[in-house]
Amino acid sequence: MDNKKVARLVQELADMMELHGENSFKVNAYRKAARAVENSRMPLTDLKKGPTELDGVGKGTAAVIQEILDTGRLQYLEDLKKELPPELPVLMNIPGLGPKSIHTLYQSLGVTGLADLEKVVAEGKVKGLPGFGPKKEKNIAEGIRYYRERPQRFLLIDVHLVAENMVERLRECPSVFQAGYGGSLRRMKETVKDIDLVVATEEPQDVAKYLKEMPGVIQVINDGERKVSLQMDVGVDIQVDVRLVLPEQFITTLHHFTGSKEHNVRIRQRAKAFGWKVSEYGIFDPKKGEELTFKKEEELYQTLQLPYIAPEMREDRGEFEKKEGELPKLITLNDYCGDLHMHTRWSDGAVSVKEMALAAQNRGYQYIAITDHSQSLKVAGGLTADDLKRQREEIDAVNEELSGITILAGVEMDILPDGRLDFPDEVIKELDWVIASVHTSFQQSGDRITQRILHAMENPYVHMIAHPTGRLLTRRDPYEVDMDRVFRGAKETGTILELNSNPRRLDLKDEYLRRAKDEYGITIAINSDAHSPKELDMIPYGVGTARRGWLEKKDVLNTWPLEKVMERLRKKR
DNA sequence: GCCGTTTTCGGCCCGACTGTTTTCAGTCG
Incomplete structure (x- = not known):
């Protein structure tokens, strides 16, 4: 049972207690504890004095956690869930409805879910309940429609x-x-x-x-x-x-509305320890009766005796536990010097090798890799071994012609459903840069998919695994890959993992990046996976995600000069 | 439920807005 699963159950407990009308400070105490568990870098079972070592976890929550660790479940939570209709938590998603209103609707009208709610609203039974008037009834009706019709994110x-x-x-x-x-x-x-x-x-x-x-x-x-x-x-x-x-309030308000909510709570608690009060309008010192405002966010953090925390790190995921100098110096777009995953007209890309190279040069890159699809990916016009040889000649010619940029000859090779690679070693060993990735049979068991990826990483000619979890945001869940095994495999074989910058992928995601870095020391490559020159501009989304994963320049292959990249690639072979 | 160089009891982050109310609760971020 990992920390994340424990945290999820404690979080669910807080949610259910809230719906039950339980004291909100108690609910918050569990929420805080759940976050502490999730953020803990140490597995719960490794804590010497038990869970109470974590900030915000006392005797009560420790007992809850222990029960989860021992039995994998939580009796109290299951009892609460039995007492309330299973569909009731769904109503928390309706804008304008919170725990108090839902509780009243359930108690007074027996509303157990969305369908019930719609019915009593249509019948006009909602207005007249204590605290409910005609406007509120109308707002609930619109809230339901909104929830049904609009995408959530x-x-x-x-x-x-x-x-x-x-x-x-x-x-x-x-x-x-x-x-x-x-x-x-x-x-x-x-x-x-x-x-x-x-x-x-x-x-x-x-x-x-x-x-x-x-x-x-x-x-x-x-x-x-x-x-x-x-x-x-x-x-x-x-x-x-x-x-x-007002103009002088701009920075504190911007900070306030950048959040996250959890980060802001910690900021205000910290201010309170100094005897101050933080709001969107400034830092108020009641003793002096004056409100401090700032020209830059850096000054706000400085005033609270904190190192500057970049927006991407403001999630209360451990940024407050780091002292000055311990926070990572996050990678920036300026550090980026070469894109190592892109397609051309040879497979399913829109333009030629030279056009991609020129577009990359325009963006100030020192190097790129051309990585078209391999033969078995027919839908994308995958290349045969022979095609690759001819493409290599074209790349050589463009390299000859252009100065100031180096084009690596690569491939994005399929990891076949049975775990074999799409090319034999004698083909890929001729290439400068070899990516392997899963494009088929996503529905395989977690063990099989994981085995496919591990096997690919064991090949000495495979440098990188692209979009390692295969997710497509808002469209497709990741396949059932066991990322801890992948991380271990990557570390043991010296294989690089990709952070694919396509906004629909952003794969690896922030949390995985942080673990890959902190727990395994894996090198990450941020690539565009561009199929046209315009798509080269997806890199900022990858860099943003890398910053959310606390990555620094040294963690990211594409920030290194070409000689150092090549040296790293030789290492694996 | 958690926590304590002001505290073992009494607080717990702060403010805007709406809608329901005659002074405030609920929701949201």
């Missing part, structure tokens, strides 16, 4: 482009001093639920009016003096929350 890239656009547009408004976006978007989470904008202005009413008249506004959800919430159709149908603050 959007891809980072889709929201990113929209938000950039809106910020641009806001800056054109004469009353706007400064504008920016925060939220999970700024933290570069792989999917994003809504857009959080922060605007500095002396005339909030003007900006609010400007906002409400922007093209794409479907509905005004909130319309306050300092906060406007809009439902917008801007390519994606998404909620946009805008905070309107």
